[in-house]
Amino acid sequence: MIFQNNLSNLTNYALIFATVVETVCAPTIIYLALYHSKQMKRYRYLIINTVFWSLLFDWITFFMKPQFTFPAACILYLNPLMAYGPAYLVGTALLMALFVNVEMAVVWSFMYRYLMAYPGRIGNAVESGKAAPRVMIIVQILVHFICFSPFTTVGLPGKYTAVDDAAFLQGLPQLFEKRNEFGHFCAVGVPTTRSIAYYGFVLLGCVFVVGIILYSILFHRVIIQKSKQFNMGSTQRMHLNVIADLQAVSAQLFIGYVMLLIPTAVLVYALYAEWEEGTTIVAVAVMFVQLHGCxxxxxxxxxxxxYRRKLMSVFREKSVIKNVRLSQISHSV
Structure with missing residues (x-):
């Protein structure tokens, strides 16, 4: 149905599930990254970066409860607190910034693993070079600038102004009388916004293709070229390590595509195409982004x-302690 999320029960339970799971798992992963993976050097900080932004994104969406209302170019915030003052505008900016950071955190993690597959000057530059963090910061700022540039193009609505009322009336006329009861953000220049969404969809398509090309190059290098260089003996163990790294990159790329890139592409295309069922479709897409952290x-x-060894050792210790206690109880009886 137009303007309504027909799978609200599913998406709401998924948000609760993702928030609880990530809240429980995040401290464990951060602890392991800080104290049990010093040999991983810079990669452990990228892990913490990914965990932090994924968890914060779920917390913020759980608090604000945003709902995209397609085909209208509007976001409603179901939390009544978002209706006060400039909360809707701050919330929209924060939501977009977190969304960008979640996706870029995955990009940086993938690029690190990818470039570390090339030992020598490239690998050393990524692992210990001073230029790598600077490039990361510059690109991060540039991506944020690109994502927020549509607001400078179409303008920012002001709450309780004629411009905001006109945008809301055009997008959600059936809720116009209740517009002051909840937080909302509607695009001012809808045609321009939809054009920007189209170019965003094309850009995401380019990112998809580039990712596939990079992965294909890595696959060819590891499976075909490296396999010819490795013989029996000590190099066989090295080959197994390289294969394990490729498997990790494959899993990360698959999860990133299925649960981040494709849902984001669906979101921006729904805005461009004005899908009548876009509210439900985009709610499911956002659900995938929320579950990505898990x-x-x-x-x-x-x-x-x-990480795997440490957790397995913890579980073994708990199992041993439990068995000892059970044996003590049985002997006492």
Whole structure:
């Protein structure tokens, strides 16, 4: 149905599930990154970066409860607190910034793993060079500038102004009389906004293609070229390590595509195409973004050997303690 999320029960429960799981898992992963993976050097900070932004994004969406109302170019905030003062504007900017940071955190993590597959000057520059963090900061700022540039193009609505009322009336006329009861943000220049959404969709398509090309190059290098260089003996162990790294990159790329890139592309295309069922479709897309943190956390624990070993040792210790206690109880009886 137009303007309504027909799968609200599913998306609401998924948000609660993702928030709880990430809240429980995030401290564990941060602890492991700080104290049990010093040999991973810079990569552990990228792990913390990914965990932090994923968790914060789920917390903020859980608090604000945003709902995209397609085909209208509007966001409603179901939390009544978002209706006060400039909260709707701050919330929209914060939501977009967090969304960008979640996706860029995955990009940086993937690029690190990808470039570290090339030992020598490239790998050393990424691992210990001073230019790598600077490039990361510059690109991060540039991406934020690009994502926020539509606001400078179409303008920012002001709450309780004629411009804001006109934008809301055009997008959601059936809720116009209740517009002051909840936070909302509607695009002012709808045609321009939809054009920007189209170019955003094209850009995401380019990112998809570039990612596939980079992965294909890495796959060819590891599976075909490196396999010819490795013989029996000590190099066989090295080959297994390279294969394990490729598997980790493959999992990260798959999770990032399915749960971040494709849902984001669906969101911006729904805005451009004015889908009548866009509210439900985009709610499911945002649900995938929220669940991405859970999948990414589990992948970290599985593919990062120090994390997996540490958690397995903890579970073994607990199992031994439990068995000892049970045996003591049985002997006492």
């Amino acid at each position: 999948a990414d956390f589990l992948a970290m624990i599985y593919f990062i050997t120090p």
